[in-house]
Amino acid sequence: MNTWQRFNNSYFFYSFKRDPVAIASFTIFIFLVGISFLAPVVAPFNPYDTSTIDIMDSELPPNWMEEGDDRFILGTDIQGRDLLSTMLYGLRTSVIIGIGAVLFQAFLGIIVGLTAGYLGGKIDAFLMRIADIQFSIPYLIVAIIASAVFQIAFGVDRFEALALPLLVIIIGISEWPKYARTVRASVLGERNKEYVEAARVIGLNRRLIMYRHILPNTMTPVLVISTIQVAQAVMSEAALSFLGLGMPITKPSLGSLINAGFEYVFSGSWWITLFPGILLVLFTLVIILFGDWLRDVMNPKLYKG
Amino acid sequence: MFAFIIRRIIQAVIVMLVISFIGFSVQHSIGDPVRDMVGERVSEAEREALRDKLGLNDPFLTQYFRFVKNACYGDLGISYFHNKPTMHVILRKAPATIELIFATTIIILLITFPVGVYSAINPNSWFSRVVMGVSTIGVAVPVFLTAIILIYIFGVELQWLPAFGRGDTVNIWGWETGFLTKDGLLHLILPSISLASIMLPLYIRLIRSEMMEVLETEYIKFAWAKGLNRYRVWLLHAFKNTLLPVITVIGVEIGILFAFTLLTETVFQWQGMGFMFLEAVERADTALIVAYLVIVGVMFVVINTLVDVIYGFVNPMVRITGSK
Numbered sequence: 276m277n278t279w280q281r282f283n284n285s286y287f288f289y290s291f292k293r294d295p296v297a298i299a300s301f302t303i304f305i306f307l308v309g310i311s312f313l314a315p316v317v318a319p320f321n322p323y324d325t326s327t328i329d330i331m332d333s334e335l336p337p338n339w340m341e342e343g344d345d346r347f348i349l350g351t352d353i354q355g356r357d358l359l360s361t362m363l364y365g366l367r368t369s370v371i372i373g374i375g376a377v378l379f380q381a382f383l384g385i386i387v388g389l390t391a392g393y394l395g396g397k398i399d400a401f402l403m404r405i406a407d408i409q410f411s412i413p414y415l416i417v418a419i420i421a422s423a424v425f426q427i428a429f430g431v432d433r434f435e436a437l438a439l440p441l442l443v444i445i446i447g448i449s450e451w452p453k454y455a456r457t458v459r460a461s462v463l464g465e466r467n468k469e470y471v472e473a474a475r476v477i478g479l480n481r482r483l484i485m486y487r488h489i490l491p492n493t494m495t496p497v498l499v500i501s502t503i504q505v506a507q508a509v510m511s512e513a514a515l516s517f518l519g520l521g522m523p524i525t526k527p528s529l530g531s532l533i534n535a536g537f538e539y540v541f542s543g544s545w546w547i548t549l550f551p552g553i554l555l556v557l558f559t560l561v562i563i564l565f566g567d568w569l570r571d572v573m574n575p576k577l578y579k580g
Numbered sequence: 581m582f583a584f585i586i587r588r589i590i591q592a593v594i595v596m597l598v599i600s601f602i603g604f605s606v607q608h609s610i611g612d613p614v615r616d617m618v619g620e621r622v623s624e625a626e627r628e629a630l631r632d633k634l635g636l637n638d639p640f641l642t643q644y645f646r647f648v649k650n651a652c653y654g655d656l657g658i659s660y661f662h663n664k665p666t667m668h669v670i671l672r673k674a675p676a677t678i679e680l681i682f683a684t685t686i687i688i689l690l691i692t693f694p695v696g697v698y699s700a701i702n703p704n705s706w707f708s709r710v711v712m713g714v715s716t717i718g719v720a721v722p723v724f725l726t727a728i729i730l731i732y733i734f735g736v737e738l739q740w741l742p743a744f745g746r747g748d749t750v751n752i753w754g755w756e757t758g759f760l761t762k763d764g765l766l767h768l769i770l771p772s773i774s775l776a777s778i779m780l781p782l783y784i785r786l787i788r789s790e791m792m793e794v795l796e797t798e799y800i801k802f803a804w805a806k807g808l809n810r811y812r813v814w815l816l817h818a819f820k821n822t823l824l825p826v827i828t829v830i831g832v833e834i835g836i837l838f839a840f841t842l843l844t845e846t847v848f849q850w851q852g853m854g855f856m857f858l859e860a861v862e863r864a865d866t867a868l869i870v871a872y873l874v875i876v877g878v879m880f881v882v883i884n885t886l887v888d889v890i891y892g893f894v895n896p897m898v899r900i901t902g903s904k
C-alpha cells in the first residue's frame with residue numbers, strides 16, 4: 276500500500292471529509308496563504324514600489340462608495356497605496372512571522388522538553404523551573420518587554436531594518452515553555468516503554484534514542500498545539516506591531532496597517548483599519564477552527580474510547 | 581502546610597532575584613544614567629568623574645547587589661524624562677490601571693454568569709446558538725480591533741461616549757479615582773468593554789461546559805426525582821458546584837487581563853501603567869522600563885504565590901505532590 280492509499284484510507288482523512296468546518300477552514304487557510312505568497316503576481320499594485328504611489332490618491336474610500344476610485348477596490352491608505360495590495364503583502368509578512376515564530380519556539384521547546392523529560396533528575400527540575408517561571412508571566416508581557424528592550428538596544432532604525440527576524444525571535448522566546456511542557460509530558464509517557472528499553476539494550480547512545488526513537492512518538496501533541504500556536508503568534512505579531520514595537524509601516528504587516536489606520540478612524544476613514552482587521556480575524560479564525568478539529572481527531576480518547 | 585508556605589516563599593524570592601538580574605542587565609547594557617542626568621555641554625572628564633561618584637565603574641556584580649539593595653528600599657532609580665523616582669511615577673499611574681481591571685472584571689462577571697448558565701440550561705435555544713457562534717469568532721478578534729470598532733461606532737459616528745482619556749477624577753487619600761464622577765464613569769465604559777471582550781468568549785464557554793457537566797451528574801438527577809423546583813435545582817444545586825473551577829481560572833486570568841491593558845490603554849490613551857510604559861519605550865527611558873519590569877515581576881510573583889498558597893489550603897493534593 277503506498278502512502279497516498281494509506282492516507283486515503285486513514286481515519287484522519289475520513290473524518291476530514293465528513294467535517295464541513297474542517298474542510299472550509301482548511302480551504303480558506305490554504306487560499307489565504309496562497310494569495311499572500313503570490314502577492315507579487317496577484318496584487319494589482321506593488322506597495323513597496325514608490326514610483327507607482329501617488330500621494331494624491333491617499334485616503335480614497337472603497338470603489339463602491341461615492342468618492343471611490345475604480346482602480347482601488349478597497350480604497351487606499353494614508354500614503355496613497357492600494358489597500359488590497361498592501362493587505363496581501365501584509366498578510367504575507369504576518370504569515371512568515373507566524374510560522375517562523377512557531378518553528379523557532381517549537382525548536383527551543385522540543386530541545387528543552389526532550390532533554391528534561393529523558394534525562395530527568397536535576398536537569399529536569401532546573402529546566403522546568405525556568406519554564407514555570409516564564410509560564411507564570413503572560414506571554415504578551417514577555418513579548419512586549421522583550422521587543423521594547425530590543426528596540427532600545429538596537430535603536431529604532433536598526434530595529435525596523437531587522438524587524439522580521441527579531442519578531443520571530445521575540446515571539447519564539449515568549450512562547451517556548453508551552454512546547455517544553457507538552458514534549459516533556461509525552462516523553463515521560465514514552466520513556467519507559469519497551470521499544471525504548473530495547474533500543475537501550477542493543478546499546479544505542481542516548482542522543483540517538485532521544486532524537487530518533489522517542490521524539491517521533493511525541494510529535495502528535497506538538498502538531499496539535501502548533502496550529503493554535505500559529506494563530507497565537509500571528510495575533511502576538513499584530514499586537515506588537517499595533518503598539519509600534521513590531522513591523523514598521525514601510526514594511527507593513529496586518530497589525531501595523533491597523534495601527535496606521537487607527538488615527539484616521541477619527542476623520543471617518545474606517546476602511547484603512549477595518550479591512551486589514553477583518554483579514555486578520557478571518558485568518559486567525561480559520562486556523563483556530565482547523566486546530567480545534569485537529570485536536571479532536573488526534574486525541575485518541577475521543578475515537579477509541 | 582507551614583513548610584509548604586516557606587518553600588513557596590523561597591521560590592518567590594529566587595524568581596524575584598532572577599527577574600531583577602534580567603532587569604539590571606538590561607539597564608547595565610543599554611542604559612546610560614550619566615547621559616540621562618547631564619546635558620550636552622558637560623565634558624568627558626566631568627562625565628568620568630560623575631561615573632566614578634555614582635559607582636558606574638564598579639564591577640558588574642557589585643553594581644547588581646547595590647541595585648537589589650536599593651530596590652528593597654523601594655528605590656528603583658530616577659526617570660530622566662519625568663525627573664522623579666521611577667517608583668513614584670509608576671505608583672501614580674497604577675490606580676488608573678487597577679480601576680480599569682476592576683471595572684472589566686465586574687462586566688465579565690455580570691455578563692458571563694447569566695449567559696453561560698442560560699446557554700447550559702437551554703443548549704438548543706437560538707440565543708445559545710448565537711452566543712456560541714459569536715464567542716467562536718470572538719476568540720479570534722484582537723482587543724485593539726474591538727476597541728477601534730467601538731470607538732468608531734460610539735465615539736465618532738454616534739458621539740455618545742468619550743473615546744479617550746480618563747475624564748474627571750477625584751483624589752481620595754492620594755488615589756485618583758474615576759469611579760465617583762459621571763464623566764469618569766462614562767470614560768470607563770468603552771475601555772472596560774473592549775478589555776472584557778477578550779475574556780467573555782472564554783468564560784462563557786467555560787461556565788457553560790462546567791454547568792453542562794454538573795447537570796449530568798447523579799445528584800442533579802436525584803434532585804429532579806425529588807421534584808424540586810427547577811430554579812432551585814439549577815441555581816442552588818448545580819450552579820454552586822460550577823463555581824470552584826471557574827474561580828480558580830479567574831485568578832489566573834487577571835494576570836492576562838493585566839497584559840492586555842497595555843493594548844487597551846494605548847488605544848484609549850488611558851493614563852495607566854501600560855500607557856506610561858509605552859511612552860517610556862518611545863523616549864528610551866531605560867530606568868523607567870526596568871522599574872516597570874521589576875514591579876510587574878513582583879506583582880506576578882506575589883499573585884502566583886498567593887494563588888498557590890490558597891490552593892494549598894483548599895486542596896491538600898497540591899501540598900503532597902509539591903513536597904516530594
